[in-house]
Amino acid sequence: METFEAIMNRRSIRKFTDVPIHEGRLERALRAAMNAPSAGTQLCWHFIVVVDRDVLKQIAADHKNAHMCDTAQAGVLFVADPTSERFGPFWQQDMGACVQNFLLAVHDMGLAACWTGIYPREQRVEDFRKMFDVPDEFIPMAFVPVGYPDEEKGPVDRFDEERVHIDKW
Ligand SMILES: Cc1cc2nc3c(=O)[nH]c(=O)nc-3n(C[C@H](O)[C@H](O)[C@H](O)COP(=O)(O)O)c2cc1C
Structure with a gap:
């Protein structure tokens, strides 16, 4: 997929099919995440890959904003x-770049994802x-x-002159 096309077509997907994620794809997306720019190359990130569906369902139950974990095949x-x-x-800027790289790599492989916010919500x-x-x-x-998308969302163009x-200014 061409880079600009990937950026313009990526959407937040909140419903996933039950097709398992192909071997190696999460690692490839994490490779993209870890290639993000970071201040002074400080690489201030760690990742916990969650493949246990019971844990994903628990996250969905505990956090309304992450309800789509219910159908996800994995999560990071x-x-x-x-x-x-x-x-x-x-660190916040570094992490933003890192998550965005991950989202774009996931999209590039035909998978889908949704950023769900944790920080700065203390609870x-x-x-x-x-x-x-x-x-x-x-x-x-x-x-x-x-996971693989189970809803269709068209591209949006939010360019505002x-x-x-x-x-x-
Ligand atoms: C910092 C941040 C936090 C977000 N948190 C959530 C969230 O908790 N739950 C959710 O469903 N979407 C969340 N989103 C996704 C946004 O709602 C989504 O990106 C926005 O509506 C634009 O839609 P798009 O990603 O399809 O272009 C978050 C996005 C960002 C950047």
Whole structure:
């Protein structure tokens, strides 16, 4: 898939089929995630890959915003490591790039996903930390359920000329 096409066609998918994810695809998406730019190449990320369907169903039951975990075949918990920061608090920006790389790689392989937010909601951070034994110094930042899409969403083009300022505000 061409890069621009992948970016323009990616959508948040919230219903997945029961087709298992082909071997190697999650690793390929994680390879893309770990190739994201990060401040000073600080690589402040960890990942917990969840393939246990009971755990995915528990996440769906506990977190309304992540209800689509109910049908997901797998999910990835993106965990930030602020202790690895080299130039101040850039971890949120690094993690955003990391999650987006993952979403685009998933889409490129014909899979689908949805970013579900954890940080900065304190209760969610605590819940995920507890559920996955994440040490206190690390921050569960987002959970991304993955599977083959069971809903169709067309591309959207959100380009807005009024948001573009040339040379000055
Ligand atoms: C930081 C962030 C947090 C999000 N959290 C959730 C969430 O908790 N649940 C959800 O269903 N979608 C969540 N989304 C997905 C957005 O709702 C979605 O990206 C937006 O509606 C645009 O749709 P699209 O991704 O199909 O282009 C989140 C997206 C981002 C970037």
